[in-house]
Amino acid sequence: MDFQLNEEQLAAQQMVREFVNQEIIPHIAQWDRQQVMDDRILPRLAELGILGINLPVRYGGQGFDYITLGLVCEELERGDTSLRVVMSVHMGLNSMALLQWGDEEQKQRILTPQAKGERIAAYCLTEPSVGSDAANLQARARRDGSAYIISGEKIWISLATKADHFLVFARTDPEIQPAHRGISAFIIPRAAPGVSTGDIHGKLGVRAGSTGWVNFEDTPVPVENRLGQEGEGFKIAMSCLDNGRYTVASGATGLIRASLEASTRYANERRAFGQTIGSHQLVKQKLAHMRQWYEAARLLCLHAGWLKNEGRRNTRETSLAKWYATDHSVKAALEAVQVHGAYGYSDEYPVERFLRNSKGAVIYEGTSEIHQIMQADYELGTRSDRPLRCELPAYDAEFWQEEA
Numbered sequence: 001m002d003f004q005l006n007e008e009q010l011a012a013q014q015m016v017r018e019f020v021n022q023e024i025i026p027h028i029a030q031w032d033r034q035q036v037m038d039d040r041i042l043p044r045l046a047e048l049g050i051l052g053i054n055l056p057v058r059y060g061g062q063g064f065d066y067i068t069l070g071l072v073c074e075e076l077e078r079g080d081t082s083l084r085v086v087m088s089v090h091m092g093l094n095s096m097a098l099l100q101w102g103d104e105e106q107k108q109r110i111l112t113p114q115a116k117g118e119r120i121a122a123y124c125l126t127e128p129s130v131g132s133d134a135a136n137l138q139a140r141a142r143r144d145g146s147a148y149i150i151s152g153e154k155i156w157i158s159l160a161t162k163a164d165h166f167l168v169f170a171r172t173d174p175e176i177q178p179a180h181r182g183i184s185a186f187i188i189p190r191a192a193p194g195v196s197t198g199d200i201h202g203k204l205g206v207r208a209g210s211t212g213w214v215n216f217e218d219t220p221v222p223v224e225n226r227l228g229q230e231g232e233g234f235k236i237a238m239s240c241l242d243n244g245r246y247t248v249a250s251g252a253t254g255l256i257r258a259s260l261e262a263s264t265r266y267a268n269e270r271r272a273f274g275q276t277i278g279s280h281q282l283v284k285q286k287l288a289h290m291r292q293w294y295e296a297a298r299l300l301c302l303h304a305g306w307l308k309n310e311g312r313r314n315t316r317e318t319s320l321a322k323w324y325a326t327d328h329s330v331k332a333a334l335e336a337v338q339v340h341g342a343y344g345y346s347d348e349y350p351v352e353r354f355l356r357n358s359k360g361a362v363i364y365e366g367t368s369e370i371h372q373i374m375q376a377d378y379e380l381g382t383r384s385d386r387p388l389r390c391e392l393p394a395y396d397a398e399f400w401q402e403e404a
Contacts, residue, residue, distance in 0.1 A: 003302065005071070012053065012064055013071045019048060020079035028080045031208040032353055035201065037082065038208070042162060045083075046117020050076075051090055055099060058404035059107050060115035065395040066308035070250035070301050077251030078258045081357035082209030084251030088365070089158045090114065092244035093123035094167045100392045101185075101228045101236055110165060110187055122163035123244070124154035124214055125237055132370055134169075135180035135234060139216065141170035148172070148186065148226070150219045151194075156364070160197045160212030164190050167240070168216070169233045176231075183233035187225045194219035205356035228390070235388060242315050243392070245322040245365050246304050252325035252361050253297040259329075259336035259354050260290040266340055266349070277339070286335040293332055297325035311394025315385050316378050323371035326361040333358045 005013070023044065031038050045051050054069040055061025069091065077084035098111040113119040130137045139152025150170050157166075166188045173182035188195065194217040203211060228236050264287060267278030277283050300321035307314035333355035337344035344351050362368045377383035 003299075005067075008064060009068050009071060012062075012068045013075060015048065016050065016072050016075040017078075019044075020075055020083070024079035024083065028208060029347060029350065029353070031082075032080070033207075033347070035203075035207040037162065037210045041083070042086070042117070042120055045086060049117075050087070051117040051120075052095070052115030054091070055095060055111070055115040056400045056402075058399075058402060059099070060112040061400075063397075063401035065305075065397075065400070066246075067302065067305035070246060070305045073247045073250035074254035074257070074298075074301075077254035078261075080208055080353075081206050081251065081255065081360070084247065084254070085158050085206060085209050088244050088247040088251070089123050089163075090121045092247040093240045094121035094165065096243040096392065097167055097185075097227065097236060097240045098187075100239060101232075101390045105224070106187070106227070114165065119164040120159060120162055121165045121167065122157055122159040122214075123240065124157055124166045124168040126154060126156045128153060128155050132367060134237060135178070135183070137169060137171060137183065139168070139170040140174070141172045141184055141186065141221070143172070144220075147220045147222050148184075150186065150188065150216045150221055153213065153215050155213045156200070157212055157214050159210050160214050161199050162210045166190070166195075166214060167227065168214075169237050170216075172230055172233075180234035181231050183237070184230050185227040185233040185236045186221050187227055188216070188219060188221050192219050192221065203360075205353070205358070205360050207356075232389070238315075239388060239392070241365055242318050245318045246301070246308070246314075248361055248365050249297070249304065249318065249321035249325040250301045252322075252329040252358070253294065253301055255329040255354055255358055256290060256294045256297055256325070256332040259332040259351060260287065260294060262349065262351050262354070263287060263290065263336045263339040266343075270341075283339060286339055290332045290335060293328040297321070297328060300324055308392060309395040311391065313385050313387075313391070316374075319366065319371045319374050322366065323368055323375070326358070327368055329358045330355075330362060 049062045052061035054064050057063040073084045073087050095114050114121045141148045141150045168186045168188050171182050172184040176182040196215045199212040270277045304314050304318045304321045336351040340351050343349050
């Protein structure tokens with residue numbers, strides 16, 4: 001087993017780290033207070049090539065591997081969760097779905113501008129009355145000649161008011177049982193008739209990011225914008241979550257690291273009882289736990305990324321990484337607030353933002369409880385992963401970096 005990162009991975013990691021240190025951390029507290037996504041973020045991510053970091057060069061990407069995607073997400077969330085969320089929806093939940101399930105025409109027409117950052121992508125699965133029970137979504141897609149007519153409402157959609165393309169899941173057959181077999185997937189432009197969007201305000205965390213709702217009212221979508229086959233949408237949605245959960249796990253690992261770094265700095269500066277608080281054993285214990293959690297989460301993410309590079313199914317491993325890393329990012333943020341004492345309760349220091357941001361990730365893309373059930377079912381032998389018609393392609397450096 002070789003855990004050494006190669007030169008390309010280290011270069012991408014360092015590039016994103018410098019971007020976060022220089023352009024995000026000095027401003028993020030203000031953006032968080034304003035509760036809006038700064039207009040400079042998405043263009044800057046596009047300019048740096050981050051929005052297409054692990055997509056083949058022939059499709060407008062940068063040609064890096066899936067492990068690099070994880071490293072990038074860790075560095076982004078170390079700055080703020082809102083940055084990693086961009087990668088989760090634009091890359092993990094949408095662009096990688098096109099790479100996996102799209103035909104060549106769709107990759108050229110839709111994926112390429114997304115990889116270049118010319119178009120921003122989002123993912124529309126959750127509905128007002130449907131969260132974890134995704135098979136029972138209510139949005140409808142009715143076939144009408146060479147198009148589908150789509151109606152329904154999606155909520156808790158990251159980048160809802162920023163995205164140009166939505167990957168939308170709707171029911172094409174309301175009668176078939178089991179219900180998940182009647183769902184199909186569609187790429188819908190924001191500019192399509194009948195599409196309306198809005199922002200959600202008053203969130204506990206990720207305040208510097210965009211979260212909102214998307215409505216479709218008799219929206220016509222050409223057949224060539226259907227992703228995969230009719231009735232294949234649920235399988236596509238779940239495969240997207242394998243990729244999205246990988247980015248969430250990697251980002252949560254970065255949040256653990258941010259909590260540890262902030263706590264270590266404070267423990268070396270703050271004095272109590274005649275010495276720095278880092279000299280006290282129970283403060284040391286908190287720092288030691290955070291280091292333990294970080295290293296364990298990092299290894300789980302590297303394992304999932306390696307499996308993706310190898311082209312091997314990783315639903316189980318990615319679920320475990322997401323569950324562990326997000327749960328422990330909450331724990332690390334709580335400990336960081338405790339190390340900071342009263343100052344941890346103030347936005348004078350970043351740890352209160354870490355705590356607020358950490359809570360969302362144990363809810364979205366599969367609650368911690370859902371992941372616990374999944375892991376238990378794997379152990380009991382009542383859950384197994386069947387081959388998909390379209391698997392996420394293994395990383396092939398020659399193909400990934402070859403011009404079209």
